[in-house]
Amino acid sequence: MIAAIPTAPSLDLTAVRLEIRTLQQELVQWRRQIHQQPELGFKEEQTAAFIAAQLTAWGIPHQTGIAHTGIVATIEGHAPGPVLGIRADMDALPIQELNAVPYCSQRDGVMHACGHDGHVAIALGVAHYLNRHREAFRGTVRLIFQPAEESPGGAKPMIEAGILADPPMDAIIGLHLWNNLPLGTVGVRSGPLMAAVECFRCTIFGKGGHGAMPDQTVDSVVVGAQIVNALQTIVSRNIRPLDAAVVTVGEFHAGTALNVIADTARMSGTVRYFNPDLAGKIGEHIERIIAGICASQGATYDLNYWQLYPPVVNDPGMAELVRSVALEVVETPLGIVPDCQTMGGEDMSFFLEAVPGCYFFLGAANPSLGLDFPHHHPRFDFDETVLCLGVELFVRCVERFCGV
Numbered sequence: 001m002i003a004a005i006p007t008a009p010s011l012d013l014t015a016v017r018l019e020i021r022t023l024q025q026e027l028v029q030w031r032r033q034i035h036q037q038p039e040l041g042f043k044e045e046q047t048a049a050f051i052a053a054q055l056t057a058w059g060i061p062h063q064t065g066i067a068h069t070g071i072v073a074t075i076e077g078h079a080p081g082p083v084l085g086i087r088a089d090m091d092a093l094p095i096q097e098l099n100a101v102p103y104c105s106q107r108d109g110v111m112h113a114c115g116h117d118g119h120v121a122i123a124l125g126v127a128h129y130l131n132r133h134r135e136a137f138r139g140t141v142r143l144i145f146q147p148a149e150e151s152p153g154g155a156k157p158m159i160e161a162g163i164l165a166d167p168p169m170d171a172i173i174g175l176h177l178w179n180n181l182p183l184g185t186v187g188v189r190s191g192p193l194m195a196a197v198e199c200f201r202c203t204i205f206g207k208g209g210h211g212a213m214p215d216q217t218v219d220s221v222v223v224g225a226q227i228v229n230a231l232q233t234i235v236s237r238n239i240r241p242l243d244a245a246v247v248t249v250g251e252f253h254a255g256t257a258l259n260v261i262a263d264t265a266r267m268s269g270t271v272r273y274f275n276p277d278l279a280g281k282i283g284e285h286i287e288r289i290i291a292g293i294c295a296s297q298g299a300t301y302d303l304n305y306w307q308l309y310p311p312v313v314n315d316p317g318m319a320e321l322v323r324s325v326a327l328e329v330v331e332t333p334l335g336i337v338p339d340c341q342t343m344g345g346e347d348m349s350f351f352l353e354a355v356p357g358c359y360f361f362l363g364a365a366n367p368s369l370g371l372d373f374p375h376h377h378p379r380f381d382f383d384e385t386v387l388c389l390g391v392e393l394f395v396r397c398v399e400r401f402c403g404v
Contacts, residue, residue: 011183011184011331011383011385011386011389012184012331013385013388013389014331015328015329015330015331015392016329016388016389016391016392017392017395019129020125020129020388020391020392020395021388023125023128023129023388023391024385024387024388026125026128027121027122027124027125027384027387027388027391028121028384028387030050030054030120030121030124030125031117031118031120031121031384031387032102032103032117033050033103034047034050034090034112034117034120034121035103035104035105035112035117036103036104036105036106037105037106037107038092038093038105038107038110038111038112038117039090039091039092039107039110040091040092040093040094040110040150041091041147041148041149041150041151041152041153041154042067042068042069042091042147042148042152042154043069043091044069044090044091044147044148045069047069047090047120048064048069048070048071048090048145048147051071051090051120051124051145052064052071054124054127054128055071055073055127058127058128058131059131060073060074060075060127060131061073061074062074066158066161066163067146067147067148067154067157067158067160067161068147068148068154068157069090069147070144070145070146070147070154070157070158070161070163071144071145072142072143072144072145072158072163073127073142073143073145074140074141074142074143075127075130075131075134075140075141075143076134076139076140077134077135077136077137077138077139077140077141077402078134078135078136078137078138079138079139080138080139081137081138081139081140081402081403082138082139082140082170082171082401082402082403083139083140083141083142083167083168083169083170084139084140084141084142084169084170084171084172084173084397084398084401084402085141085142085143085144085164085169085171085172085173085351085355085357086123086126086141086142086143086144086172086173086174086394086398087144087146087155087172087173087174087348087351088116088119088120088122088123088143088144088145088146088174089116089119089120089146089147089149089154090116090119090120090145090146090147090149091116091147091148091149091150091154092105092110092111092112092113092114092116092117092150093110093111093112093113093114093150093376094109094110095109095110095111095113095376095378096108096109096111096378097111097113097378097379098378098379099378099379099380099381101381111378111380113375113376113377113378113380114150114375114376114380115176115177115178115179115364115375115380115382116149118177118364118382118384118386118387118390119174119175119176119177120145121387122175122387122390122391122394123143123145123394125387125388125390125391126141126143126391126394126395126398127143129391129395130395130398136399136404137398137399137402137403137404138402138403138404139402139403140167141398141402142163142169144158144163144172146158149346149347149348152308153308153309153347153350154347155347155348155349155350155351156347156350159350159351159354164351164354164355169354169355170355170356171315171318171355171356171357171401172351172352172355172356172357173318173322173357173358173359173360173394173397174348174351174357174358174359174360175359175360175361175362175390175393175394176346176359176360176361176362177361177362177364177382177386177390178340178361178362178363178364178365179363179364179365179371179372179373179374179375179380179382180340180342180361180363180365180374180375181334181337181340181361181362181363181364181365182334182363182365182366183363183364183365183366183383183385183386184330184331184362184363184385184386184389185330185334185335185336185337185362185363186322186323186326186330186335186336186337186360186361186362186363186393187336187337187338187340187360187361187362187363188314188319188322188323188326188336188337188338188340188358188360188361189314189319189338189339189340189341190314190315190316190319190320191313191314191316191319192274192275192311192312192313192314192341193312193313193314193340193341193342193359193360194311194312194341194342194343194344194345194346194348194349194359195246195272195273195274195311195312195342195343195344195345196271196272196273196274196276196278196279196307196309196310196311196345196349197270197271197272197307197308197309197345198270198271198272198280198282198283198305198306198307198308199268199269199270199271199305199306199308200268200269200270200271200283200286200303200304200305200306201266201267201268201303201304202227202266202267202268202290202301202302202303202304203264203265203266203301203302204220204223204224204227204264204265204266204267204290204294204299204300204301205220205263205264205299205300205301205302206218206219206220206223206261206262206263206264206265206297206298206299207263207298208220208260208261208262208263208264209260209261210259210260210261211258211259211260211261212259214261217261218297218298218299219261219262219297220254220261220262220263220264220265220299221254221255221261221262221265222297223265223293223294223297223299224252224254224265224267226293226297227267227289227290227293227294228249228252228267230289230293231247231249231269231286231289232247234247234282234285234286234289235247238282238285239273239278239282243273243274243275243278244273244274244341244343245271245272245273245274245275245278245282246270246271246272246273246343247269247271247282247286248269248270248271248272249267249268249269250268250269250270251266251267251268251269252265252266252267253265253266253267254266271283271286272343272345273311274311274341275311276310276311276313279307279310280307283305283307286303286305287303287305290303308345309345309346309347309349309350310349310350310353311345311349312345312346312348312349312352312359313349313352313353314352314357314358314359314360315352315356315357315358317356318356318357318358319358319360321358321397321400321401322358322360322393322397323336323338324400325393325396325397325400326360326393328396329389329392329393329396330389334363337361337363340361344375346359362386362389362390362393363386364382364383364386365382365383366382366383366385369383371383
């Protein structure tokens with residue numbers, strides 16, 4: 001459990017309009033229905049069908065089957081105006097849920113352990129409200145239900161399918177329910193919020209042999225161990241101290257017996273950073289280190305390095321819009337947290353590269369109820385009270401951005 005999170009008081013919802021507060025029971029019902037039937041990336045058929053059924057029942061025009069399972073709903077205001085996108089991701093994770101709750105996942109090995117079920121419920125709540133109150137805003141709202149955020153990424157293929165172009169989108173916003181913040185707190189900042197994600201896999205080829213005769217071998221374990229240690233110098237000695245970055249080796253596999261020197265060693269890891277100027281540069285350092293150590297030890301290597309997501313970088317104007325709305329709505333002691341950053345990655349970054357926008361965190365942790373396990377934990381869950389607050393925040397952003 002995350003001991004650093006203070007116990008949240010009861011969430012003050014007085015700033016949430018009555019109609020949205022009365023929607024809370026349905027928000028919880030939608031979230032729990034999705035939670036019970038989690039689906040992995042690009043396999044969200046049942047989730048997409050549920051979303052489409054709701055939109056159809058409300059008479060909201062929408063497109064389905066975008067990037068496999070993605071959906072875009074369009075709600076027109078009472079007069080012409082700007083186009084604002086609201087994005088919600090739909091996919092779950094390959095995790096076996098350990099929560100003993102009535103709405104526990106009914107699919108072995110698959111779980112909504114990152115709050116995406118809540119994101120979908122909030123977006124549906126926004127669609128429901130805006131569709132009934134088109135007189136409250138100008139322009140167009142495009143609700144984007146995106147597949148495969150966790151992997152391999154659904155934002156880019158949705159963009160490639162043209163969802164930002166017809167009509168041209170002026171800006172986009174999104175939120176992430178966040179168990180690293182107390183219930184109801186909003187984390188919003190201009191500039192980098194979440195890190196770029198790059199990945200690597202490397203195989204070291206040595207020469208195996210008897211553990212008692214190392215002089216006849218090239219020990220891939222020793223070579224690999226030197227590489228792991230040397231990689232830790234990249235951030236400390238090659239990256240500007242003011243540019244935060246991470247190089248992590250998460251896997252190392254070698255050997256078959258205690259008295260056999262391994263012929264090969266395999267390792268894989270991840271790279272994170274905020275500064276877009278670092279794109280690909282850490283990978284160059286990684287290969288230079290691997291090549292040098294292998295050459296010095298008589299080994300060879302095969303390296304696969306790829307860029308997964310760029311950093312999530314918020315537009316200053318859109319971040320200020322979200323912050324100003326949050327100041328009106330949030331009634332908790334901590335309120336707005338401007339310096340919230342994480343080395344976690346998100347493919348919302350592709351949307352923010354294409355159009356100005358803001359991605360923000362909405363605190364959902366409540367330790368007093370045991371709802372403070374971290375994201376991707378088999379006992380992850382969040383305080384559902386936050387759902388109607390998320391709807392209110394989005395609706396107010398629409399009203400402020402699009403105008404009345």
